[in-house]
Amino acid sequence: MEPYEEKELEESLEWMRKQFQVLTDEIKIPDSLRADILKKQLEQMEAEEMHKQSARSVPSKIRRPKIIAFPRKTIAGLAACAVIAGTSLVSYQLGRNNGEKLAALENTSGSPSLAAAEDAPENAAYDEVDDLLIEDPDMGTPELAASPAPAAAPQAEAPEAFSGEEDAAPRMLQSPSEAGTGGTETTEGPSDSPAKKEQAFIVAEAKEISRLASYLPDALPEDLMETALFEDQENLSVSYLSSDYSRQIQLTLRDFSQQIPVPVDPSQPETYDLRLYPQPYTDSVPEELAAQVNDPLFRVEDITLSLVEARVFDPNEGSQYRGNFRILFSDGVVATLNVTGVSAEEIYEIIEQMVPGE
Amino acid sequence: MVVDIEAVRQARQGNQDSFAQVYQQIAEDLYRVALYSLGNAHDAQDVVSETFIEAYKGIRNLRDENSFKPWIMRILSIRCKRRISQYITGRNELDIDDFLDLTDDREGVEERSSQKIALLTALEKLTPQERQIIALAVVQGYTVRETAEILNAPQGTVSSKLHRTLKKLRADLEK
Incomplete structure (x- = not known):
């Protein structure tokens, strides 16, 4: 990029940042995204994973039926976010x-x-x-x-x-x-x-x-x-x-x-x-x-x-x-x-x- | 907001409280970028909480604590891209209520409201990708180089895209 174009870009950015200040200042993070709430979800997810792993190590005589599924549980409305993140994150189906x-x-x-x-x-x-x-x-x-x-x-x-x-x-x-x-x-x-x-x-x-x-x-x-x-x-x-x-x-x-x-x-x-x-x-x-x-x-x-x-x-x-x-x-x-x-x-x-x- | 490097270091070692602390320092930034990129609070909340979980799982792989912020922003950007790719109609519309504080009754509220409406109307004409660039370079103040790294795109491409988008926005706002 030429120097004059860089200067023009910088000036544009400065001007635009001032315009957006009034909008951005008002955006408040919702309570559902507070760290303590997400941390609780994480703890619940980890507890579920540990529970699943201990179920897998149960001796064959009393082994529970194998369930082949993606975890789809929902914990309130917010757990949908954790499930999406915790389950298949990749739709990299190239074919x-x-x-x-x-x-x-x-x-x-x-x-x-x-x-x-x-x-x-x-x-x-x-x-x-x-x-x-x-x-x-x-x-x-x-x-x-x-x-x-x-x-x-x-x-x-x-x-x-x-x-x-x-x-x-x-x-x-x-x-x-x-x-x-x-x-x-x-x-x-x-x-x-x-x-x-x-x-x-x-x-x-x-x-x-x-x-x-x-x-x-x-x-x-x-x-x-x-x-x-x-x-x-x-x-x-x-x-x-x-x-x-x-x-x-x-x-x-x-x-x-x-x-x-x-x-x-x-x-x-x-x-x-x-x-x-x-x-x-x-x-x-x-x-x-x-x-x-x-x-x-x-x-x-x-x-x-x-x-x-x-x-x-x-x-x-x-x-x-x-x-x-x-x-x-x-x-x-x-x-x-x-x-x-x-x-x-x-x-x-x-x-x-x-x-x-x- | 500045991120506590020591807390990042402890989070890398598996300290959940430290991770929560670091997340809290950057949560608003994450939410803002997601909201601008996706245009509605519901999807923005989803991708931010997905980002939280992915970042927690992957923080052990973070090589440099000083890179935490761009690193997590990159995870968010990937999540936003995936969400955008799921929009069937290439959705551009913004949920204006998600951007406005409807309880604002301070002096000058009418003038601020019309300015905000003008901004949102101009934003609505952008594609989600253009809004993502604006969120990073304008709202969050990242340089072109940093924005390109977060989006994993060539710097020249981001620069010209940003240039065009700013021109488009400015033309709309100055009408």
């Missing part, structure tokens, strides 16, 4: 139609259904675009500017091991909560396409206000698109899918900080290495190890490329990579990955992205 089809895909043996391939992701469903992009085209595509103000998860100091090359010693990942403070910069979207930019923008917004979303990777293989992002109080689920449906990553993040599950010991490959068994997920795995081999949990600091290769591999050398495993971060968040058609190297790079600071 509502594809979301249903994706659910159908996940229920199959893993092969994409031809019926579900009607709408390519690129047509789909960027129906819901941020209003800053659609309603006000003058604003342009928002850049993911580095911003000191917005919150982000504490970011790890980049460990030396992340040089992009595999060293002789296995590389370890550092959990974000073990790290000191770092930068809060957001990163650019993975590619220049408008759809990818929109995705990156929405994910960046989610990261700023959602603790679980702060674990989402910033960079993905070019051909993978986020097709659905869904969050409620306990879970955040994201699907990444290629346009031909041959490559898929299903990522679920969940907070287990109240009851942290037990990870496997990486020095015991028989508890997780699928290559040791001629037919994983079947009778070739000893019964006492089946639960671990089928769904192992690794501490994030134990994750190495070798370990990912033990879980995500191509059994017939030429067919398709498949695999699954879980990662335990030190703050109790567990990430579950189910992979089809994506190599171990690509998965390892994605996991690196999930650790803030990388």
Whole structure:
């Protein structure tokens, strides 16, 4: 902006601020937004969450029927506000139609259904675009500017091991909560396409206000698109899918900080290495190890490329990579990955992205 | 209003009372921005209380206590954007009663009332996004750079948008 334009803008602002003073002075905050009232709502919400968690830990003999629903209770008129905030805050359905089809895909043996391939992701469903992009085209595509103000998860100091090359010693990942403070910069979207930019923008917004979303990777293989992002109080689920449906990553993040599950010991490959068994997920795995081999949990600091290769591999050398495993971060968040058609190297790079600071 | 940095620090450590204290210091600012952006008290109350809860949940992630105010304002701005996107008709109308103190009986009340009505009439012609920029840059006094950061939009875009909006408003008010 030219200096004279800046001066003109400043003068306009000064003049307008004086005009608005008479209106702004009269705006009084309603009683419903007093801190003590909102604090009470918060306490009630936390009490309800604790009650739900203790109900979950009831032994199976007397386990109550499972209710799958978003919490919809209303506590007076004001509780509607708390419910809206406490339940699914994200309508980031970048592909509502594809979301249903994706659910159908996940229920199959893993092969994409031809019926579900009607709408390519690129047509789909960027129906819901941020209003800053659609309603006000003058604003342009928002850049993911580095911003000191917005919150982000504490970011790890980049460990030396992340040089992009595999060293002789296995590389370890550092959990974000073990790290000191770092930068809060957001990163650019993975590619220049408008759809990818929109995705990156929405994910960046989610990261700023959602603790679980702060674990989402910033960079993905070019051909993978986020097709659905869904969050409620306990879970955040994201699907990444290629346009031909041959490559898929299903990522679920969940907070287990109240009851942290037990990870496997990486020095015991028989508890997780699928290559040791001629037919994983079947009778070739000893019964006492089946639960671990089928769904192992690794501490994030134990994750190495070798370990990912033990879980995500191509059994017939030429067919398709498949695999699954879980990662335990030190703050109790567990990430579950189910992979089809994506190599171990690509998965390892994605996991690196999930650790803030990388 | 100035925010107590020590209280922010304690709120980051999970102290609910400190969080409530910090919120109280900024609550009016939040409500004003929401009211100007959304045009009615009901929706403004909703987004402010949503912002309160989201900020409480996320304050542990706040890296710099001095950034609390723009940080929470950003959460509010995102909430306002979502609410605006839910308005089916791209609603522009303001609930004038929500902006006026109808019990005001001080001297000069008629003159102030007509000035307020003129302002509200001019505001009603703006889009919710334009009102949001006015709320931040004019009502709250944020600089163009700060407004751009809160809205996560390019600074140049915010600057030109603000320039045009101010021109539009001024033309209406000086008629």
